Amino acid sequence: MRAATMTGQGWRSPALPPPRRLLRDPLFAFLIAGIAMFVAYAAIEARRTPPVAYTPEIERALVEEFEALAGRDARPADRARMKRDWLTEELLFREAIDRNLHLTDADTRKRLVDKVRYLIAGAPAEPDEAALVDYYxxxxxxxxxEPRTSFEQVFRAERPADAAALLQRLNVGSAVAGDDFWLxxxxxxYGDSMVRGIFGQPFVKALHAAPPGRWVGPIRSPRGWHFVKKREALPAALIPYDQIRDQxxxxxxxxxxxxxxxxxxxxxREKYDVGE
Known part of the structure; x- marks a missing residue:
């Protein structure tokens, strides 16, 4: 392209190429593609990180809440503090999201899941009595x-060396002293779950297998050693509706x-492309 030339009227700009020729120029196509990529990137970034804006609607809601609680009009200092506090919390919240705390912190994750669960399901209607009885x-x-068992025990913190003799004495009705047990x-x-919580599952199994009316043992538990006599065994039974209505x-x-x-x-699943 020739350099600009001087005329009697001053400098004359060089002639521009025709539009058709300009459209065919590879550099022009590259420029257009670059502009398009920049615009797309800016749009994506704007969508990904929306600006933090303390809008009039937010301020109005905060002021109304403050005045309802404080019982007075909000002063300029109150409004400034509200804005500062809101911006602080918003920035910290966004930083938490940026650090993926909603994915890695169990408590935060649970609160968010519960919130979305409520937003999706809403507050269910209060069921009437017919619906409750039908569900029951x-x-x-x-x-x-659960099954329940009545029993008594003689407790020893350490396994007795004469365990067999002690068991025989118990079964003939003789008194046998034991160590103090907190219960x-x-x-x-006692229900199975309660017995399990006190003595452990092996104790529950031994108690179920024990013949009623006779002393057995010593049965080991995390607390020590137990001679046990089962007096009564009640099987699992249906709980009447009026006793369990709230549940x-x-x-x-x-x-x-x-x-x-x-x-x-x-x-x-479709929205988040769940892989199986």
């Missing part, structure tokens, strides 16, 4: 009480929430 009748296996000697109608209501509400979540999972 359809799920009777869930409302059976005493008698255990009337039935809670179970029904949770079941309704679970159904709403299940209905939304298909859409969420």
């Amino acid at each position: 009748s359809s799920n009777l296996s869930r409302y059976r009480g 005493g000697r008698d255990f009337p109608r 039935v209501r809670q179970d029904l509400v949770m079941a309704e929430t679970a159904r709403a979540i299940d209905a939304a999972l298909g859409r969420l």
Whole structure:
């Protein structure tokens, strides 16, 4: 391209190439592609990190809340503090998200999951009595009480050297002294879960296998050694509805929430491309 030339009227700009020729120029195409990439990148970044804005709506809501709690109008200093506190929390929240704390912190993750669960399912309607009774009748296996056992024990902190002789004396009705046990000697109608929590699962199994009315042992537990006599064994039994109504209501509400979540999972799987 020739350099600009001087005329009697001053400098004359060089002639521009025709539009058709300009469109065919590789440098022009490269320039257009670069501009398009820059615009797309800017749009993506703007969507990924929206600006922090203390909007009039946010300020109005904070002022209304403050005035309702304080019982007075918000002063300029109050408004400045509200803005400062809001911006601080917003920036710290965004930094937490940027550090993926919502993915790695168990408590934060659970709170967010519970919040979204509520937003999806909403507050379920209060079930009426007919719905509760129907749910109870359809799920009777869930409302059976655990087996219960009545027994007494003689406790020794250490395994006695004469365990066989002590067992024989107990079974002929002789008195045998034991060490102090924090729950005493008698255990009337204790459920399996309670016995398990005190003595451990092996003790529960031994108690179930023991013949009623006879002393057995010593049975070892994490607390020591136990000579045990089972007096009564009650099998698992259905808990009457009126005794467990509150639990039935809670179970029904949770079941309704679970159904709403299940209905939304298909859409969420597609949205987040879940791999199987």
